[in-house]
Amino acid sequence: MTDALLQISALEKRYPTKWGGPVLALCGIDLTLRRGDFLALRGPSGCGKTTLLHCVGALLRPDGGKVLIDGIDPYALGSSARSAFRAAKVGFVFQNFHLVPYLSVLDNVMLCALAGGPRSHLETQARDLLEKFRLSHRLRHRPSELSVGEQQRVALVRAVAGGAKLILADEPTGNLDAENGGILLDQLAAFAADGGAVLMVTHDPAASDRAGHRRNMQDGRLTAATNDSDAN
Amino acid sequence: MTLRKLVTLELAYRKLNFLLAVAAIAAAAATFLLTGALLKSNDLGTEAMVTAKVEETGREMDRLEDEMRKSMKGLGFNIYVFPEGQDLGEVHDQGYASKTMPEEYVDRLANSKVVTINHLLPALTRKLLWPESKRTIILIGIRGEVPLAHRNPMEPLIDPVKRGSIVLGSELHQSLGFKEGDKLSLMGREFTVSKCHPERGSKDDITAWINLAEVQEMLDQRGLINQIQALECNCTTVDRLAEIRKDLLAILPGVEIIEVGSQALARAEARMQAGVTAARQLASIKAHRTQLRAKLESLAELVLPLVALMGVAAVGVLTLLNVRERTPEIGLFLAIGVQSRTLLAAFLLKAVATGLAGVLLGVPAAALVLTALRGTLFHNHGISQLVTPSQVAAIVILLPVFAAMAAWLPSFWASRREPAEILRHD
Ligand SMILES: Nc1ncnc2c1ncn2[C@@H]1O[C@H](COP(=O)(O)OP(=O)(O)OP(=O)(O)O)[C@@H](O)[C@H]1O
Ligand SMILES: [Mg+2]
Secondary structure (H helix, E strand, O other): OOOEEEEEEEEEEEEOOOOOOOEEEEEEEEEEEEOOOEEEEEOOOOOOHHHHHHHHOOOOOOOEEEEEEOOEOHHHOOHHHHHHHHHHHEEEEOOOOOOOOOOOHHHHHHHHHOOOOOOOOHHHHHHHHHHHOOOHHHOOOOHHHOOHHHHHHHHHHHHHHOOOOEEEEEOOOOOOOHHHHHHHHHHHHHHHHOOOEEEEEOOOHHHHHHOOEEEEEEOOEEEOOOOOOOOO | OOHHHHHHHHHHHOHHHHHHHHHHHHHHHHHHHHHHHHHHHHHHHHHHHHHHHHHHHHHHHHHHHHHHHHHHHHHOEEEEEEOOOOOHHHHHHHOOOOOOEEOHHHHHHHHOOOOOOOEEEEEEEEEEEEOOOOEEEEEEEEOOOOOOHHHOOOOOOOOOOOOOEEEEOHHHHHHHOOOOOOEEEEOOEEEEEEEEOOOOOOHHHHEEEEEHHHHHHHOOOOOEEOEEEEEEEOOOOOOHHHHHHHHHHHHOOOOEEEEEOOHHHHHHHHHHHHHHHHHHHHHHHHHHHHHHHHHHHHHHHHHHHHHHHHHHHHHHHHHHHHHHHOHHHHHHHHHOOOOHHHHHHHHHHHHHHHHHHHHHHHHHHHHHHHHHOOOOOOOOOOHHHHOOHHHHHHHHHHHHHHHHHHHHHHHHHHHOOOHHHHHHOO
């Protein structure tokens, strides 16, 4: 599987709790994403979706199983190298955008420079990307001066500006209206079509319909999608 | 995007937090400088007071010295001339010289042109047993004042005792029951008591004075005396004894000359005393000022650590509030791959910038206070006298370092947070 961008096998995650036994958040997840895949993950609250994204995104060490991104196991790396790995390989999009309030749109996009990403041509690249996402008239604006739809698009540009090929999106349309949600989903789809891969957690049926593949999650396990066209 | 830009923009964004921290550092900087200035001003005050006292004492001593010169010249002083080869130790011991010299010496002095001498009194003194009364007495033969040839006429200082007369000290006339006009016999000679001295509390009380020529005859020492008293001598220089010795020895080679107590000597004594008193006052001033400084120092020892602690605590707490407020931001930074050490560097850079801004505000603030309270608190000393460049340099360097140290703990904690833990709560 040469074009497999993400391979997860038998992934397990337990949270220890102070009262009572540990919470089993992930139990035996197997999943593969290839370049071009856009997978929507649905499931009830507390079923482990965010936990899965964090484990996949090299933010949260699993208790069992394996994660390979571009053939590399990030948890085999030291914490500093893992940070650098995240910067290079993974882009996050959050429900709450997480834009830095005191930085302009352009500076928010160029934050990857702080993570040790490439600095040369970064600004040109960032401008090009913002242009592509139809945000070039907003370069100098602060996040608070943007519409929520624009804010989430800036967050998406930031996620891809560092050169990441894998996007992990947690409820990216959760705070958007249908129109802005539609625009963002189009852009995620375009990113996948361009050779990236997107793993998107969502409650929104419309959003999951836009994805090429859908899986359901229940109690830390993947189940067949309701509207099945499995990516695996 | 650089760290500096990030820090600068964040500072501008969260102004209140920044300004509070800057104010805390500025207060610490100003307190440090002002406390130092207060101590320095006290030291300068002490120095000035001591210098003034030393100068005043010097002037006073000069004045006394000057006065002493004048008084020595005006008052005159008394000397004794003893025979050549006379042991002065013996004179001090028994009260008179056992050696003798020619009576003619006094005439030689009187006829010379020694201007330093005013009154000349020759005498022949002996301690002997008064055979008739079985009493030890001091017998002094006196001739009265010898008139100075070059200075006539001169008032005689002491009444000469006539031949056949005797003057008695109080102990003698009281215990033997003599009074003026009584007749008595001394070594086989008859004398009429011409005068009875009241009690003087000295050797004079057991002394009998008779005519010099008669004593010479009675002791078989004709033409001899054993002392010449020169009263109220005058000299132009301070080293008057040397001056008068020079004059006298030129006329009477080999004689022994000593000075006896005079008012001038007492004045010299007083001058010495003035010096001692001044030294005591100076020591008291110094002691008082040292005490004052110790008080200021202990105040500074209390205030400085307190202010430093408050500054550090303020920066620490404000940093903690800041990084807590920035929790989502920190989660994002870590998630997108910013290294923990980069984040830590950003927080510490902010603390150092805060420290520098605080110093930049605190130093002029201290200067303002120094100028405003110059007359009241700082004894009119200027800033350049009270604050050294090295002190300013020290706080410019140290306060940003302290600020970074104060910010370290919350910054370190924030930079080590788990991004998954932060982002989960979205
Ligand atoms: N740090 C933690 N300590 C203990 N339990 C945790 C911790 N983080 C998550 N959990 C538990 O793990 C399970 C999965 O949580 P997760 O956040 O992945 O769910 P989710 O599917 O993303 O839910 P939602 O749709 O509400 O966001 C939940 O039962 C949650 O309570
Ligand atoms: Mg979730």
